Amino acid sequence: MQQLTSSPRPGGEPVGDTVELDAEVAPAARVRVLLTAAFGPLITEYAVVATLLAVVALTAERTAFSATGMLLTAGPGWLAAFQVQLGIAGHPLGVLPLLPTIGAVLLVARTASGAALRLGCATLRQAVPLICVIAAAHALFGLLIGLLSLGAPVRANPLLACVVPAVFAALAATGGAVRRCGLPAALVERLDPSAVRGLRAGALGLAALLAVGAIVFTAATVLSVSTVDDLFEPSFGNSLGLLLLSVVYLPNAVVAALSFVSGPGFTIGSLDVSLVGYRGGSVPAVPLLGGIPEHTAAWWPVLLVLPAAVGALVGWSVRHADDDPAARIRIVAVAGAVVGFGCVVLGTLAGGRLADGPFDPVSVPVGVASIVAFCWIVIPGGFVAFFAGAHEPAAPPESLEGEEFAGEFADEEAGDEDLAEDAEDADDFEEDTDETDFEEDAADDEDTADVDPDEVLEDVDPEELDTHEFDAEFTGPRVPAQPTSPEYDEYDAEAEAELGLELPEDVPLDQPEPTVDHTSGAGADDPGAVTESTDGSGEDEGRERDR
Numbered sequence: 001m002q003q004l005t006s007s008p009r010p011g012g013e014p015v016g017d018t019v020e021l022d023a024e025v026a027p028a029a030r031v032r033v034l035l036t037a038a039f040g041p042l043i044t045e046y047a048v049v050a051t052l053l054a055v056v057a058l059t060a061e062r063t064a065f066s067a068t069g070m071l072l073t074a075g076p077g078w079l080a081a082f083q084v085q086l087g088i089a090g091h092p093l094g095v096l097p098l099l100p101t102i103g104a105v106l107l108v109a110r111t112a113s114g115a116a117l118r119l120g121c122a123t124l125r126q127a128v129p130l131i132c133v134i135a136a137a138h139a140l141f142g143l144l145i146g147l148l149s150l151g152a153p154v155r156a157n158p159l160l161a162c163v164v165p166a167v168f169a170a171l172a173a174t175g176g177a178v179r180r181c182g183l184p185a186a187l188v189e190r191l192d193p194s195a196v197r198g199l200r201a202g203a204l205g206l207a208a209l210l211a212v213g214a215i216v217f218t219a220a221t222v223l224s225v226s227t228v229d230d231l232f233e234p235s236f237g238n239s240l241g242l243l244l245l246s247v248v249y250l251p252n253a254v255v256a257a258l259s260f261v262s263g264p265g266f267t268i269g270s271l272d273v274s275l276v277g278y279r280g281g282s283v284p285a286v287p288l289l290g291g292i293p294e295h296t297a298a299w300w301p302v303l304l305v306l307p308a309a310v311g312a313l314v315g316w317s318v319r320h321a322d323d324d325p326a327a328r329i330r331i332v333a334v335a336g337a338v339v340g341f342g343c344v345v346l347g348t349l350a351g352g353r354l355a356d357g358p359f360d361p362v363s364v365p366v367g368v369a370s371i372v373a374f375c376w377i378v379i380p381g382g383f384v385a386f387f388a389g390a391h392e393p394a395a396p397p398e399s400l401e402g403e404e405f406a407g408e409f410a411d412e413e414a415g416d417e418d419l420a421e422d423a424e425d426a427d428d429f430e431e432d433t434d435e436t437d438f439e440e441d442a443a444d445d446e447d448t449a450d451v452d453p454d455e456v457l458e459d460v461d462p463e464e465l466d467t468h469e470f471d472a473e474f475t476g477p478r479v480p481a482q483p484t485s486p487e488y489d490e491y492d493a494e495a496e497a498e499l500g501l502e503l504p505e506d507v508p509l510d511q512p513e514p515t516v517d518h519t520s521g522a523g524a525d526d527p528g529a530v531t532e533s534t535d536g537s538g539e540d541e542g543r544e545r546d547r
Helices: 027-059 069-079 099-119 128-148 158-181 185-190 193-223 225-233 236-246 252-261 300-317 325-351 366-388 400-432 435-450 453-458 493-498
Strands: 003-009 014-021 084-090 091-093 154-156 267-269 272-273 532-533 540-543
Touching: 014 272, 014 540, 027 069, 027 099, 027 236, 069 084, 069 099, 069 128, 069 154, 069 158, 099 128, 099 158, 099 236, 099 252, 128 158, 193 225, 193 300, 193 325, 193 366, 193 435, 236 252, 252 267, 252 300, 252 325, 252 366, 300 325, 300 366, 300 453
Parallel strands: none
Antiparallel strands: 003 014, 084 091, 084 154, 267 272, 532 540
């Protein structure tokens, strides 16, 4: 039984619609899924190519239709869909349509993604057998077609027929598996966040440049609609064939228009078209090429605004990627590298040999085009990313002047904080004190001043307090002794002054504290003999003093 759950992605993100099997997939079921993923795209691709060739053959005039011939001819057509160079009657054909290639890659990627789902692949490593099986199937099928075409009018190199489809299939299957399983955790940890952001911005820039090329190509075709109409044949079958040929080569024309807008241009035989120069020549009678101008125009350099706008778009997209302007410029540089590499790949696939004739070769200067595309992304994109984003405050210089400046700034800031704290304390004091508090304090002071010491002593129990006699010179009421603790070893002169008492000058404040000998009959009212403790053992040495 299969349970539909969401298993975690290696990078920590969940992968939706991932199948986890309660038990390991049965070997028979696994083999069936792998065979379906390997040969399903092959059958579909071959059937589509054979169908298109059959439609062209059936509708064309003076063409004999043969089912066996169509099936054999579909083999080289399938190789052309994977960009394998063909030879027609000894003449090379390297300018191959990109639209079938895009369709085949998408089909393989989707098949691999569905197979990974059915097999329960949670990581890319688990999908490696699936990728190998798909690539091996395309390699064997291409090798078979290459070997069968050795004695045919349309032939292919068996080695290229084996390797090139396998590479395309492996890349497409890997893309589908990554979409389903996610990138490996080790790769996610090694990738720098700025690099990932630059890759995304580069993909955006490349897509925008392709959109600009498509717009320019469409505008040129619309403006030359009369020429395009004249290139179609009067018969329906021939016109349909030319229309299908123009459709499958449409991405090639968009890439050429992209190179034209960015500056380097393209060449078809002796024809050389670019924004900075024009050299005339003949072109094939295909409606797709009806928009190629017959001469240069003075306003063409205005089109350079379009790639500059694409670069500004890339810079605008990364303006919030980092607070450091230097980091944003690095992101734009990565995006420019991605766009430059993409132009190299697309320019290489869009051009090639064309039958050793006046139209050979069809090419895009990929080296110059990649450098120019990189500059169109980095220069305006870096400018926009630098000024449109946030800027971190500059750190103080690591010099003596910088340290003094930093210290002075810190002192000023500390002074401001102290002033703020003082103001806050003053506010708190005003809130906590009012006229009622001052009146209560004044009343307490008056009550304390009216207290009679004799009345205070009458309320004191002599047994609870230790008393002593002062020198004979002291005459006055008896006061309670201070508590016998270290905190009160000395008399509080201020407290005695408040009670109206005087301390004789010849009595030291640090003398041992006298105690009353209650066993001799000397009490609070009879100040007779007073004994004074000389040590901590409890033995007292009596000493009489006269009042």
